[in-house]
Amino acid sequence: MMSETARGMSAMIAATVIWGLSGLYYKLLAHVPPLEVLAHRTLWSLLFFGGLILAQRRAGDILRLLRRPRDLALVAFAAVMISTNWFLFIYSIQVGHAVEASLGYYMFPLVAVLMGVVIYREALSRLKWLAVALAAVAVVVLTWGLGVGPWISLGLAFTFGLYGVVKKGLAAGPIASVTAEVLLLAPLAAVWLFGVHKLGWEGLVGRNLGVFGSDLSTSLLLAFSGVLTGTPLVLFAKASRSLPLGSVGVLQYINPSLQFAVAAIAFGEVVTRWHWIALPLIWTALALYSAETFRQDRVSRRLARSVATSATTET
Template sequence: MTETQKGVVALVAACVIWGLSPLFYKALSDVAPLEVLAHRTMWSLLFFAGVLAVQGRLRVLWRAFFSGGSLGVIALAAVMISTNWFFFIWSIQVGRATEASMGYYIFPLVAVLIGRVILGEHLSRAQWSAVALAGFAVLTLTIGLQIVPWISLVLATTFGLYGLLKKRLELGPVVSVTAEVLFLSPIAVGWLIYLHTGAGGVFGDDLVQTAMLIASGPVTAMPLILFSYGARRLALATVGVVQYINPTLQFLCAVVIFGEPFGPVHLSAFALIWTALAIYSTSALRQDSARRKARMVSEAEVVVATKSSRDASAKP
């Protein structure tokens, strides 16, 4: 198996785990979302720290907190990802998984818009069209159902801002996420202590629920590791297209398995989003192809220039 094939397998596996994760959190519906989040944070920390220990990279984690300006960025990233995790868990448990899937569908378009507003990045005509269609989809749901799809917007925005903050961290994905959950761990531990000394936590009361809460660590960590492995071996545009497996599986879980409502208004909104993503993905693939061609031409010109220089120096 080639490195590219290994990358595809790893990336698909990561997206499938993420896409089927609603089934996991739906099975924990009897556990309060904050308790699930606290356990997810703690067991993720233990899993990631174990991975870094095996790799001999725990010192890198220590340095991450004390390198110039990193602590503040890590703290903000931790707030964004914990907010994202909480509302995702909550939305699954209360029967709003369809909105959650929509959030991860529109996330790439929100991220592009964040890049334009905050970083001043240029948007192509295709990207502006895709963003406009996504905005029209949100408006369709708002008018048609007389509700603002705020869960979708919160999930997409927090994940978009999280990605923006990660750009400022010169750390690998495993190290940075470990630093984030380590930052959150005192809050998680405090909440679990509060539950188990008064309000009544479920950990230890039911064998299945206890095992699932422990498993929330690997369920969080493994797809991230697989995604990181795959992304390093594939073109960015390919990664962008493949990761739509995640919200698609979430959407199927919501509608087919959970039986959440999906009427004409939902269909119209999702059709607009799917169209927007098709436009955006096509544009991204074309840009990636153009960059690769330009790089190949540049490398060929360097080879020709080097050969010509050698030939000229070899002449008497």
């Protein structure tokens, strides 16, 4: 029988492996315009999460979340951020910038830390400030060396970072909040697909018209995108409840590491010398950030045990 920690570790590793290898899946849909893939991903995700919510009899959570004006505004903003993040990832795979996508997810934890300082006035230790500074140097190196800013990387990191900031302010579980997000996005996705299939919108930019229903393999791939989106999130939610924050943070780096390997090996993307200068800077930053997170996590748990022991003794 596996312990709760072992189950959490297994769930977290499974989630990050699915995320890390998902580029291979979306490469199979490279012939479908990214907005069409995004629209299908949104609608099929709604079906997946809606099924979970109904099975758990938690539809009331969604209604309560969308009924409160403040929460509705937060959910709407989160929906825009996650859909933009999904689009950028799909787009990066299609145009041969999967290396940039992996860099974005390497940068995300450090961007999230910086947002915590700016928005929530969270205090950072010297090591975490050093980690953020090294990540900033890596961005400067890439911008200087490539002659253009790593906009896909920064876009992915900041949209996911802002998404996390908003989720922190929602009084709802991850499954309920994501269901609410895709529920708000679903009408836009449906309108886009109607325009693509019936009005030929994508034909205006020289791309294929709606392919769903005309090609069985492509149709099945588009439909399965909901499962591919939902499954790792469910696993991640389970792992987050079972593991210390530091462990969750470190294991998340499996995702961009696999993304980078897929981009360089499976897709054959060129990794320039500027990438090889920037990557060690980011890896060093992540190592410092992770080590400090583990240290702070140990201190917090030791303090919590000490408080609990003192309370027991006094009783």
